[in-house]
Amino acid sequence: MSKETNRVLGHADEADGIEEYDNPLPDWWVGLLWLTVIWAVGYGVWYHFIADKSQEGHLAAEMQAAEVQWPEQAVTAVAFAITPEAVAAGEAIYTQNCLMCHGAALEGGIGAALNDDEWIHGGEAEEVIRIITEGVPEKGMLTWGPILGPEKINQVAAYVLNRNAELTGN
Ligand code: HEC
The missing domain is CATH 1.10.760.10 (Cytochrome c-like domain)
Structure with missing residues (x-):
């Protein structure tokens, strides 16, 4: 839970009399933020270096799979000769x-x-x-x-x- 200090920042005179409290964000929220930051670093390393998910890598892998599935066929499947x-x-x-x-x-x-x-x-x-x-x-x-x-x-x-x-x- 957040630590409510109810401390007033004290600049109401600059803001048409509107007061602003200085309450820190809840711990769970900050925790979540750091979790996503750490996750992003790990995911970035995995994506680019471990799993190689680059577009070039993807394309190469797909082309290789397609080559196996649909091998290129010669246009002249039967020998051509003008006899x-x-x-x-x-x-x-x-x-x-x-x-x-x-x-x-x-x-x-x-x-x-x-x-x-x-x-x-x-x-x-x-x-x-x-x-x-x-x-x-x-x-x-x-x-x-x-x-x-x-x-x-x-x-x-x-x-x-x-x-x-x-x-x-x-
Ligand atoms: C219904 C009419 C029609 C029939 C039947 C037909 N063709 Fe064609 N053919 C065309 C047309 C129209 C073109 C031009 C295509 C273009 O402009 O790209 C063409 C183009 C060609 C070309 C390419 C010519 C070039 O200048 O590159 C060849 C080769 C060819 N035909 C061979 C044949 C053969 C062999 C047959 C029979 C098995 C055949 N055609 C039957 C209409 C026909």
């Missing part, structure tokens, strides 16, 4: 699925032209495979990954790249 077989198989896939937007001669139309050196998303095999797999849904290019699967996507990419090389002379 005559792949190109032939790819042509059939192209005619069935892609021709109506990209044209019989890869000249484009609804879809982007694939018969020139201009690539919106890059003309490397990996980039072409990625864009066919993931699509550009907001532009009308479907996400073909789940529809065709990696092998057929590799084949149609082989056809597109092979035909593109023929047309551009690259």
Whole structure:
């Protein structure tokens, strides 16, 4: 309990006649204050040095856990190669699925032209495979990954790249 001294500070003349008592704070209150001060020091040491709760540490730990749970998958899950077989198989896939937007001669139309050196998303095999797999849904290019699967996507990419090389002379 507080020690009530009921001592008056005696500056009523400066405060419109209002008197102020000088009563110390209750011991339990002061005790609580010191407890929080001591706690804060201990918690600070634990947080920064013992448990390392820094944002960097947190992120690194989460990334590591995510890496274990969802290992990075290669875009080309199936080996990619421009072979005559792949190109032939790819042509059939192209005619069935892609021709109506990209044209019989890869000249484009609804879809982007694939018969020139201009690539919106890059003309490397990996980039072409990625864009066919993931699509550009907001532009009308479907996400073909789940529809065709990696092998057929590799084949149609082989056809597109092979035909593109023929047309551009690259
Ligand atoms: C419904 C129309 C449509 C169909 C069908 C379609 N595409 Fe597309 N495609 C598009 C559009 C539109 C774009 C341009 C996306 C953009 O502007 O980012 C595109 C872009 C592309 C690109 C990237 C071109 C670049 O310049 O980077 C490739 C590669 C591609 N399509 C291949 C294919 C293949 C292979 C198929 C068949 C499996 C296919 N597309 C079917 C509409 C289509």
